[in-house]
Amino acid sequence: xxxxxxxxxxxxxxxxxxxxxxxxxxxxxxxxxxxxxxxxxxxxxxxxxxxxxxxxxxxxxxxxxxxxxxxxxxxxxxxxxxxxxxxxxxxxxxxxxxxxxxxxxxxxxxxxxxxxxxxxxxxxxxxxxxxxxxxxxxxxxxxxxxxxxxxxxxxxxxxxxxxxxxxxxxxxxxxxxxxxxxxxxxxxxxxxxxxxxxxxxxxxxxxxxxxxxxxxxxxxxxxxxxxxxxxxxxxxxxxxxxxxxxxxxxxxxxxxxxxxxxxxxxxxxxxxxxxxxxxxxxxxxxxxxxxxxxxxx
Amino acid sequence: xxxxxxxxxxxxxxxxxxxxxxxxxxxxxxxxxxxxxxxxxxxxxxxxxxxxxxxxxxxxxxxxxxxxxxxxxxxxxxxxxxxxxxxxxxxxxxxxxxxxxxxxxxxxxxxxxxxxxxxxxxxxxxxxxxxxxxxxxxxxxxxxxxxxxxxxxxxxxxxxxxxxxxxxxxxxxxxxxxxxxxxxxxxxxxxxxxxxxxxxxxxxxxxxxxxxxxxxxxxxxxxxxxxxxxxxxxxxxxxxxxxxxxxxxxxxxxxxxxxxxxxxxxxxxxxxxxxxxxxxxxxxxxxxxxxxxxxxxxxxxxxxxxxxxxxxxxxxxxxxxxxxxxxxxxxxxxxxxxxxxxx
Ligand SMILES: Nc1ncnc2c1ncn2[C@@H]1O[C@H](COP(=O)(O)OP(=O)(O)OP(=O)(O)O)[C@@H](O)[C@H]1O
Ligand SMILES: [Mg+2]
Numbered sequence: 001x002x003x004x005x006x007x008x009x010x011x012x013x014x015x016x017x018x019x020x021x022x023x024x025x026x027x028x029x030x031x032x033x034x035x036x037x038x039x040x041x042x043x044x045x046x047x048x049x050x051x052x053x054x055x056x057x058x059x060x061x062x063x064x065x066x067x068x069x070x071x072x073x074x075x076x077x078x079x080x081x082x083x084x085x086x087x088x089x090x091x092x093x094x095x096x097x098x099x100x101x102x103x104x105x106x107x108x109x110x111x112x113x114x115x116x117x118x119x120x121x122x123x124x125x126x127x128x129x130x131x132x133x134x135x136x137x138x139x140x141x142x143x144x145x146x147x148x149x150x151x152x153x154x155x156x157x158x159x160x161x162x163x164x165x166x167x168x169x170x171x172x173x174x175x176x177x178x179x180x181x182x183x184x185x186x187x188x189x190x191x192x193x194x195x196x197x198x199x200x201x202x203x204x205x206x207x208x209x210x211x212x213x214x215x216x217x218x219x220x221x222x223x224x225x226x227x228x229x230x231x232x233x234x235x236x237x238x239x240x241x242x243x244x245x246x247x248x249x250x251x252x253x254x255x256x257x258x259x260x261x262x263x264x265x266x267x268x269x270x271x272x273x274x275x276x277x278x279x280x281x282x283x284x285x286x287x288x289x290x291x292x293x294x295x296x297x
Numbered sequence: 298x299x300x301x302x303x304x305x306x307x308x309x310x311x312x313x314x315x316x317x318x319x320x321x322x323x324x325x326x327x328x329x330x331x332x333x334x335x336x337x338x339x340x341x342x343x344x345x346x347x348x349x350x351x352x353x354x355x356x357x358x359x360x361x362x363x364x365x366x367x368x369x370x371x372x373x374x375x376x377x378x379x380x381x382x383x384x385x386x387x388x389x390x391x392x393x394x395x396x397x398x399x400x401x402x403x404x405x406x407x408x409x410x411x412x413x414x415x416x417x418x419x420x421x422x423x424x425x426x427x428x429x430x431x432x433x434x435x436x437x438x439x440x441x442x443x444x445x446x447x448x449x450x451x452x453x454x455x456x457x458x459x460x461x462x463x464x465x466x467x468x469x470x471x472x473x474x475x476x477x478x479x480x481x482x483x484x485x486x487x488x489x490x491x492x493x494x495x496x497x498x499x500x501x502x503x504x505x506x507x508x509x510x511x512x513x514x515x516x517x518x519x520x521x522x523x524x525x526x527x528x529x530x531x532x533x534x535x536x537x538x539x540x541x542x543x544x545x546x547x548x549x550x551x552x553x554x555x556x557x558x559x560x561x562x563x564x565x566x567x568x569x570x571x572x573x574x575x576x577x578x579x580x581x582x583x584x585x586x587x588x589x590x591x592x593x594x595x596x597x598x599x600x601x602x603x604x605x606x607x608x609x610x611x612x613x614x615x616x617x618x619x620x621x622x623x624x625x626x627x628x629x630x631x632x633x634x635x636x637x638x639x640x
Contacts, residue, residue: 188382188384190380190382190384191384191386193349193351193371193378193380193384194378194380194384194386194397194445195397195401196350196351196370196371196372197349197350197351197371197372197376197377197378197398198372198397198398198401198402198449199371199372199373199398199401199402200372200397200398200401201401204401208397208401209386209388212388213387213388215388
């Protein structure tokens, strides 16, 4: 009996590993190993012809903290995340609630909201470039009608980051709306009827029933938005290139600059490691805290 | 009784011209238990939803408690509803589900607690307060839906096939619970079902529907003993009434002539020796039910002839037998319209 049980146990363990292996291999190859290598290379100094690369420990990190551009991009990115995440979620939720109610041309409304999502970020950025261009752009043309002076939205340090933020929200909200719409459709309509009979107002129903039932979706969307706030920088290349004077530069763009414009790979690696750490911790906190207050079906 | 508590007059509902219900007249006294009965798709739920205010009628009037509520929203009609699917809020626990309406209406805390305890006690749910609907059994969910309906204290409660998801045994016990609750609280209950035994055993008044219209409304005994049509006769009773052509009966014994179809209940049919009796038949089925046995017969020109015999009866299929009955127990219906003929 013991032998059989042990054999069975071993067989199960084997099965477990076999089922795990495709994901494990792929993740190791493309995520874990590169992360580890990045961390490793962040511990070495930049090698030049005269000074070969040597182990410097936390040296690269210290250099980064001393770098004024670093604190600038971190603050930029915090503002960027702090605005794009909540605003795009709220807009997505509002649009989904609206597009899910009984309105005329519902299909059209949904498609219209979804359109920004299917555009590549580069194309979206080009569209907005046309909106923002001083003098010629749509914004300025409309402004001119009301007698406002022309504004260089992308060229002024005060407005550049906000112009980029608006593009991101425009792009993301429609995408998140699709998740909310799908989730809304899984809420049985008789819950609304049961609430109606109890005399529940629309707002109370939304607050007490719809929002709690959308919580799993909200967590998913929030984590996605967080990742996007670090990852989604394609439009910077088209719109501002991080300028003027770093006003709209985000962390990942700076990493790209460090690595491929200034060829300072170790610095780029150090910054990457920090981003990974912050993202990992934030996602973990989000899941742990929100999970406790969430009802999963 | 003076005015009826619920009064429905000539109500009609269509969807894009497609019939939901029409010609609905109901007059329901306070405190009664009414069953809406009928086959699937006959408009029972639609009628209930019209009463609840979840649909608005195309024409007609609905009066509840002396107030014309035809155009009022559901919340203003002073009623509660138990949904076929329970419609419990999956993220709220049992207590919060039951209290949902009271919280919405900002009933004081102390009163909430008192009513909750009372409702849970009545429905036998005490101890399950903190469970989510996903963590209790189907029968318990059913009770939660009931508790939510009674905690509001509305005088009218609508129930849409509340037992259809339960197994036979549970159905039996919840059926009694509902009936007892209704009596204890003096509620008026309108209860949708497609199960005729349920309707007959629980209701003071049965409303039998067919194709969006009311076929017959009355006390269970009226539907059983004087069915208004062959449809009612065939729907109510288990096994249902059997029908025979007039030509099978001794000539001159019936008044209505050859245009009639005659119906007879199983308990009014008697078995005799082959060769005797009024009809010569062949046994086609023998169903043993424990306390009784049903023998089915085949006679050309008839349908559904069944005899109910006590205990176990050993007869083999294909055997010949005679059937006899008292002519005063026959029901006559019009052959073409199916409506009952006066005797
Ligand atoms: N929202 C709707 N749109 C169009 N037709 C509908 C709608 N609701 C019901 N109907 C139609 O109205 C008729 C009556 O439906 P109803 O739901 O009242 O039947 P029911 O008697 O409750 O049947 P069941 O016992 O299967 O629940 C059906 O023919 C149905 O197709
Ligand atoms: Mg129904």
